[in-house]
Amino acid sequence: MQGEKHRASRNRTITLSADERTSLLSFISDITDLKAGYRDNSIINADLADCLDYIPDRYFDLIIIDPPYNLDKDFNGLKFSAMTTLSYEGYLRRWFYKVCDKLKENGSLYMCGDWKCSSSMQRVIEERLTVINRISWQREKGRGAKSNWKNCVEDIWFAVKNPHDYYFDVESVKMKRKVIAPYKVDGKPKDWEETSTGNFRLTYPSNFWDDISIPFWSMPENTDHPTQKPEKLFAKLILASSRQGDKIFDPFLGSGTSAVVAQKLGRQFCGIDINQEYCLWAAKRLLNALSDNNIQGYADGVFWERNSLNLQKSSQQLHKRTIKGDEQLNLF
Ligand SMILES: C[S@@+](CC[C@H](N)C(=O)[O-])C[C@H]1O[C@@H](n2cnc3c(N)ncnc32)[C@H](O)[C@@H]1O
Numbered sequence: 001m002q003g004e005k006h007r008a009s010r011n012r013t014i015t016l017s018a019d020e021r022t023s024l025l026s027f028i029s030d031i032t033d034l035k036a037g038y039r040d041n042s043i044i045n046a047d048l049a050d051c052l053d054y055i056p057d058r059y060f061d062l063i064i065i066d067p068p069y070n071l072d073k074d075f076n077g078l079k080f081s082a083m084t085t086l087s088y089e090g091y092l093r094r095w096f097y098k099v100c101d102k103l104k105e106n107g108s109l110y111m112c113g114d115w116k117c118s119s120s121m122q123r124v125i126e127e128r129l130t131v132i133n134r135i136s137w138q139r140e141k142g143r144g145a146k147s148n149w150k151n152c153v154e155d156i157w158f159a160v161k162n163p164h165d166y167y168f169d170v171e172s173v174k175m176k177r178k179v180i181a182p183y184k185v186d187g188k189p190k191d192w193e194e195t196s197t198g199n200f201r202l203t204y205p206s207n208f209w210d211d212i213s214i215p216f217w218s219m220p221e222n223t224d225h226p227t228q229k230p231e232k233l234f235a236k237l238i239l240a241s242s243r244q245g246d247k248i249f250d251p252f253l254g255s256g257t258s259a260v261v262a263q264k265l266g267r268q269f270c271g272i273d274i275n276q277e278y279c280l281w282a283a284k285r286l287l288n289a290l291s292d293n294n295i296q297g298y299a300d301g302v303f304w305e306r307n308s309l310n311l312q313k314s315s316q317q318l319h320k321r322t323i324k325g326d327e328q329l330n331l332f
Contacts, residue, residue, distance in 0.1 A: 005224075009215045013224060014255075014284055016277075025204065027283040028276075040247060040268040043259060043286075045279040048251045048272050052098040055270070060102050061167070061246035062267075063109040064237060064258045066229055069119040073226060076275050085120055100128040101250055106165045108241040111157045112229065118155040129159035132166075136232065138210040140306075155238070172239040174202045174301040174303040188244070198310055205236070211305050212297065219296060220288070223281045225255035234261045234296040242267055256282020262291040284316060 007013060016024070023236050029039075031046040034054045044051060068080040070088040083091070103109055109129060113121045118134075125131055135156040144150050160166040179192045179199040192201040211233045215222040221231050242248060244266045251257035253271030255278055261268035263286055273279050297304050299312045 005114070007217075012220050013217050013222045014281055014288070015224075016280055016284060020071075020284065021280055023281045024193055024287075028279045030207050033331050038270075040270065041263075042270055043253065043256065043275070043279050043282050044270070044272045045276050046272060047274050048095055048099075051272050052095065052102075055102055055249075057101045058104050059247060060249040060270075061104055061107050062238065062242040063099060063107065064234060064248065064250050065096075065099065065109065065252060066110040066227070066250070066254065067111070067260075069114050069227075070120070071114075075226065076277050078275060088117060089120045089124055092120060093127075095251065096124050097128060097139045099249075100161075102249055103161055105161050106167065107161060108166050108168075109159050109315040110237050110241070111159070113155050113157070114151065115153070115155070118157075120159055121155075123158050125157055126177050127143070129161055130163045131157060131159045133158040133207050134165065135207045136208055137212060138208070139212070139214050139218075143215050144325060156233075158241075167241060167243065169240055169243075170204055173205050173236050174302050175205055176200050176304050178305065181241075199260070209233070209236075211303060213306055220292070221257075221260070221285070221296065223255040223285070225281065228255045229257045230297075231257055231261050232303065233293045234258050234263065235295045236303065238262060238265055238267060253282055254278050256285045260285045260289050261295065263289050264295055 005015075007015075014088050027044045028045050030044065031054075033042075034044055034046065034051055038055055056215065068075070070082055070085070071080070072082050073080045095099055100109070109125075111121050111125060122131060122134075135158060137154045137156060138152055139154055140152060171206060175204050177200065179189075179201050182192060182194075183190045184197045189199070192199055212230050215228050215230050222228070238258075245268065247268045247270070248262045250269065250271040253259060253273040256271060259269040259271045259282055271282065273282070296309070297306075
């Protein structure tokens with residue numbers, strides 16, 4: 001059990017007590033609940049294959065997919081085994097076409113992968129959607145290899161149903177970067193701002209992301225999930241490709257990152273994961289988000305560079321809000 005591991009006192013990894021595990025069970029649905037009727041804002045503990053016929057078609061504005069990559073991986077007892085590229089493409093097709101049916105005609109879809117499975121993903125995505133871009137996320141941490149290059153990059157495919165009609169709000173994902181060469185015209189900063197904490201420029205993001213770390217033990221979002229995505233990463237996808245109140249679907253929810261960020265940013269969500277423990281972690285994170293809706297690295301409407309927490313604190317008002325007494329987690 002996760003709670004029994006010995007952890008340093010500053011370790012903020014989310015764990016569950018036996019009592020919490022029991023009480024959080026009431027926040028997650030199963031296939032029987034889903035068959036009784038689809039509801040927004042639900043965490044469904046089930047096999048994706050069993051769920052798809054009970055989720056409405058053309059319903060979601062945004063779908064975020066972070067499936068098992070083509071690697072040997074132990075998801076809390078459920079082992080995923082590496083296979084040939086051809087077999088992996090077959091695996092993707094078994095659920096991807098139906099997942100696409102859930103996307104609105106003007107909706108957007110993102111799929112995460114690594115170098116090994118990424119080309120399979122592109123091929124399968126293009127059988128149903130138009131790929132608009134591929135984001136490369138430099139995730140810094142990677143296992144060193146003696147006879148190969150260390151793998152430090154992941155791909156995130158961005159695809160839409162209709163390349164002439166989809167929502168994209170680039171203004172909501174601007175980055176605040178330190179100015180290296182502060183250029184002035186007539187003594188005034190050109191395209192940058194002089195502040196008491198330094199010189200900064202607001203820039204539009206490219207498809208190379210080097211400002212996001214993998215969650216680690218001192219971060220409040222961290223769980224023991226082996227492939228947890230950072231909230232900052234999904235915040236960019238959600239802000240750029242959905243509006244307030246929009247509906248977001250994550251067929252491989254894991255520790256709940258997409259649902260948590262959706263809730264923090266005022267979107268609706270539906271997430272599925274086959275593993276009950278992961279669904280419980282997701283529920284706990286959603287509860288925590290009621291009293292703390294900060295997204296590390298995103299403050300005052302802009303994305304900050306890595307390792308800039310102190311700068312953010314000293315120059316920005318972090319997005320704190322008061323929780324009303326009657327506010328509660330409304331999960332179905
Ligand atoms: C790469 S992880 C997703 C991690 C997630 N994005 C996060 O931030 O925690 C893939 C997840 O898919 C789940 N999974 C694998 N096969 C599944 C299936 N057939 N139905 C539902 N979930 C499945 C695993 O339990 C695992 O948590």
